Each structure stands twice: as structure tokens, then as C-alpha cells.
Amino acid sequence: MGSKLGRRGRAADLAGSWVFLAVTGLLCGASLMAARPDRRVVAVAILSVVLSGLAVVELSIVLMTTRRTDEVAAEVALFDLESSRRAAAAVEDLRDEVERLRADLARLTALLQTTATDRRDR
Template sequence: MTPDSTHSPRPARLRGRNPTLSLHPGVRSYDGLTRRERGTDLARDLLGSWTAATIGAGLVGVGIVLTVRRDAATGMTVVLSGLGVMALSIVLMTSKRLDDAAAEVALYDLESDRRAAVAIEELRDEVERLRGDLARLTARVQTSVRPLDEAGEPQP
């Protein structure tokens, strides 16, 4: 696969871990994204990471310690916040994985379409060659046929 000349050589940031998706003509390059789309992708990449999940787990741990040692209300708030961060992080990691899977399917479909187009072109060329052969055979048969007499015998 070669990149389309209308696309930037920079990897498509729409799919952070799959830079080859920029080869797909249906995906805009990083330069083609709006500020909001870039910001959304950045937030998803930052919050949908193992780092964010680890921070959430740390907040849960801190909340449990606060609950046991000092203030139950503050500790529960920190626990719930940590659980929220962990849940958000897991959902965003799942979203990134689904985007990667969709990118792989899109690239597979693109490659399949390209192979089918090559096969169709080869078949079209073969049909044209066969038509030419058939026309030559038809012309040869028509020129080699001698008229028959009434008894069905060839005339000299």
C-alpha cells in the first residue's frame, strides 16, 4: 500500500496507536481535524490509559485510608472519585481498542477492494482478448464455408 498523495505523511492522530490508518482515503489526517476533535483525541488518549487507571486505584487506596483513619465522608468522596476515574479510564481504553479494531477492518477492506479491482481489471482484459479471438474465429469460419448444393454436398 502506498499513501495517497492527498494525505499528509504525518500519521492520522484520529487513531493514535495505528499510524497506518492514514493510508486509508476515508480517514482525515491530523491536519484535517478540528481543534475540538484534536482535543477530544488527546483527552481520550490521556484519560484512557493505564496511568489514569493507576491514579484512580491510588485515589481509591487513599480514600480507604482516609475513611479508616480520619474522616469517613471525605474518604468516601475520594473512594468514589477514584472509582469514577478508574471506570472512565477503562471505558476509554475500550473505546481506543474498538477504534483500533475498526481501523484494522477498514484497512483490510481497503486492501481487499484494491485486490478485487486488480482482479476485475485482469478479467476485463481477458474478456476483451477472448472477444477478439472469437471475432477472428467467426471471420475464419465464414470465409472457409463453401456453399452446399441441394443434396447437402459442398459445391466444387
């Protein structure tokens, strides 16, 4: 499925992957560690970095969930489409069979009437 995606689709897949989640977590942790030795950094700035990192992680999880949901919905839609096509083909086959049976019944009825009139005439 990945080869059919364009550049935007591949970027969306990358943004909603566990790799992106891990890289984001590592970058947030590294930035927090880099800011830690600096005593001039205010606690509010550190809290801001942590909360921003959590928001990015949450966004990544939402993207992964959305992508999985879209994949499942697409598979269900394709299954329903194929089922509908098979049902339509079965209905068409039944329609043809009923038409053939009607024609056979009409032929047999005509044959029976011809045979009955021939026997009466004798």
C-alpha cells in the same frame, strides 16, 4: 502508530492506559490514607473520595476499551478497503480477458467464414 499521533492523541492514549489507571488508584488510596488520621473528616467525605476514585477508574477503563475498539475498527476498515481494491483489480483483469477472448472469437469466426467461402468457390 504512536509516532503518527498528535499531542491530543498521545494524551488520549495516556488517559486510557493501565499506567493512568494505576496512578489514579494510588492517588485515591493516598488521599484516603491522608484523610484517615484526621478525626474531623466526616465519613461522607471519605465515601465521596472513594466513589469519585471509582468513577475515574471506570472512566479510564472505558477510554481503554474505546481506544481498542477504534483500533480494531480501523484495521477491519483497512482490510475491507484492500479487499475491495483487489476485487476491483480482479474484475478489471477479467473484463480485459473477456474482451480479448471476444476479439479472438471474432477473428476466428471471420477466418472460418473466409476459409468456408474459399472452399465453396473451388
